[in-house]
Amino acid sequence: MIEFTDDWMMHKSILGEGAYGEVKLIVNKHTNEKVACKIINYGKEENISITINKEVVIHKILHHENIIKYFGRRKEQLKEYIYLEYASRGELFQMIEPDVGMSSCLAQLYMKQLLNGLQYLHNLGVVHRDIKPENLLINEEGVLKISDFGMATIFRSKGRERLLDRKCGTKPYCAPEIFLRPYKAQPADIWSCGIVLIAMLTGELPWGDTTCEEFINYTNDTYITVTPWSKLGNATLSLIRKILVIEPSKRLTIDQILNHPWMKYDFEDNKRDVVGSNSSPVKRWNSMLEAETRVHRTNPNVILSQPTPAVRPTSIDQLVTDLRTNRESICFSQPTHNENMFLSSQIQFSETPLTKDNFSNLIKRMTRFYVTTNYEKTLEVLCSVLDTFHYNWQTDGTGAVTISTVDLMKNQLIFKTNVIEIQGKILVDFRLSKGCGIAFKKKFKKLKECLDDIVEKNE
Numbered sequence: 179m180i181e182f183t184d185d186w187m188m189h190k191s192i193l194g195e196g197a198y199g200e201v202k203l204i205v206n207k208h209t210n211e212k213v214a215c216k217i218i219n220y221g222k223e224e225n226i227s228i229t230i231n232k233e234v235v236i237h238k239i240l241h242h243e244n245i246i247k248y249f250g251r252r253k254e255q256l257k258e259y260i261y262l263e264y265a266s267r268g269e270l271f272q273m274i275e276p277d278v279g280m281s282s283c284l285a286q287l288y289m290k291q292l293l294n295g296l297q298y299l300h301n302l303g304v305v306h307r308d309i310k311p312e313n314l315l316i317n318e319e320g321v322l323k324i325s326d327f328g329m330a331t332i333f334r335s336k337g338r339e340r341l342l343d344r345k346c347g348t349k350p351y352c353a354p355e356i357f358l359r360p361y362k363a364q365p366a367d368i369w370s371c372g373i374v375l376i377a378m379l380t381g382e383l384p385w386g387d388t389t390c391e392e393f394i395n396y397t398n399d400t401y402i403t404v405t406p407w408s409k410l411g412n413a414t415l416s417l418i419r420k421i422l423v424i425e426p427s428k429r430l431t432i433d434q435i436l437n438h439p440w441m442k443y444d445f446e447d448n449k450r451d452v453v454g455s456n457s458s459p460v461k462r463w464n465s466m467l468e469a470e471t472r473v474h475r476t477n478p479n480v481i482l483s484q485p486t487p488a489v490r491p492t493s494i495d496q497l498v499t500d501l502r503t504n505r506e507s508i509c510f511s512q513p514t515h516n517e518n519m520f521l522s523s524q525i526q527f528s529e530t531p532l533t534k535d536n537f538s539n540l541i542k543r544m545t546r547f548y549v550t551t552n553y554e555k556t557l558e559v560l561c562s563v564l565d566t567f568h569y570n571w572q573t574d575g576t577g578a579v580t581i582s583t584v585d586l587m588k589n590q591l592i593f594k595t596n597v598i599e600i601q602g603k604i605l606v607d608f609r610l611s612k613g614c615g616i617a618f619k620k621k622f623k624k625l626k627e628c629l630d631d632i633v634e635k636n637e
């Protein structure tokens with residue numbers, strides 16, 4: 179294993195926070211190679227080391243392009259450093275615009291990559307058990323990587339499969355059978371992928387957990403006129419309904435999802451629709467819209483589901499057959515926000531100091547913005563806005579404010595705001611510490627609206 183010590187330098191800014199510590203970026207002084215370093219603070223809790231050991235034992239054996247690579251670990255008194263492949267574009271949830279989502283072609287691409295990584299895991303006999311946009315990272319080339327194996331476990335060994343008993347995961351993404359243990363491993367992960375797909379396409383989650391009214395309505399078939407369902411086209415619904423089947427044995431398998439017509443539909447050159455490609459995002463998005471309008475004009479069977487609500491399918495099987503034989507009833511369910519497509523949650527590290535210029539492109543799309551006020555005034559305005567929202571907040575006197583609240587589902591939501599001075603300009607950066615990424619982005623949006631008077635407009 180490489181010793182990530184002498185030639186490596188730890189960057190001050192935090193990439194993310196986990197249950198047991200922070201994740202920071204380390205950079206090789208000579209090659210500029212970047213690696214993520216998860217720092218575990220052991221303290222007095224004995225159980226942490228058992229949990230971490232289990233996570234590492236599983237992560238170590240995984241080698242796939244859609245899974246974050248594990249490089250090694252180093253223990254030092256009460257701290258442990260775990261070295262991982264660095265995903266510079268951060269978490270998938272950062273790419274999901276609240277209440278909007280992202281383009282269908284990008285969602286399709288990420289769904290494929292997620293399923294490929296998951297199929298590899300399942301073939302090895304490993305189940306992830308916490309698939310959600312916060313645990314799906316995006317690298318510099320726009321490739322999705324499954325991360326965080328803290329809840330992963332082995333469900334098949336020497337060809338023998340066992341049922342699982344531990345209730346774990348993140349409630350909105352959990353399959354219903356998890357609460358009625360024991361349960362089969364693979365269908366539970368597949369259910370979570372269905373919820374991730376809804377989140378990517380609509381910027382919403384369908385329910386807080388499977389005891390909610392929204393879930394009961396889903397099981398009673400009385401859901402289709404409300405969001406997020408009404409934002410989805412029939413073709414998309416035909417896939418999602420077959421993933422979110424209550425009976426695990428009737429749920430689609432990964433192969434079946436990959437072979438579903440929606441997954442195979444050519445959403446206008448989806449391969450080029452990735453971060454880092456040469457043509458401009460706006461151009462690519464416009465060409466997708468043009469194609470959509472063209473099809474719409476010439477084909478009355480195409481349903482543009484936004485703003486018009488999607489029509490409930492009379493028979494989903496019929497729709498899939500239609501889709502297979504000709505593409506006439508395909509729906510385009512996404513709205514026209516081009517800025518959804520190329521987001522990043524990370525402050526990118528470079529050898530040169532951060533400048534206003536190398537931030538400006540990222541700023542538009544991330545949970546951060548420049549303000550026109552000075553440092554003290556910014557903190558003052560920020561804290562008074564937090565008070566109007568009745569948020570619990572604490573400041574440490576260094577420009578960092580920790581905000582604690584709950585989301586719509588009453589789950590805890592903790593995020594941090596840092597007021598940072600960069601080359602004479604004041605940047606306000608929001609970062610999720612705990613809770614649902616999509617709920618966090620909604621709160622961010624509202625806070626930003628309230629800070630509108632001080633937000634710098636020409637960034």
Ligand SMILES: Nc1ncnc2c1ncn2[C@@H]1O[C@H](COP(=O)(O)OP(=O)(O)OP(=O)(O)O)[C@@H](O)[C@H]1O
Pocket residue numbers: 193194195196197198199201214216246262263264265266268269312313315325326327328
């Ligand atoms: N390899 C990486 N590259 C870039 N950022 C990363 C990487 N690994 C983790 N992060 C960031 O750090 C956050 C926390 O990491 P991770 O989820 O692995 O920690 P954890 O302790 O397992 O968290 P959790 O509380 O979700 O269980 C991630 O959500 C992500 O934002």
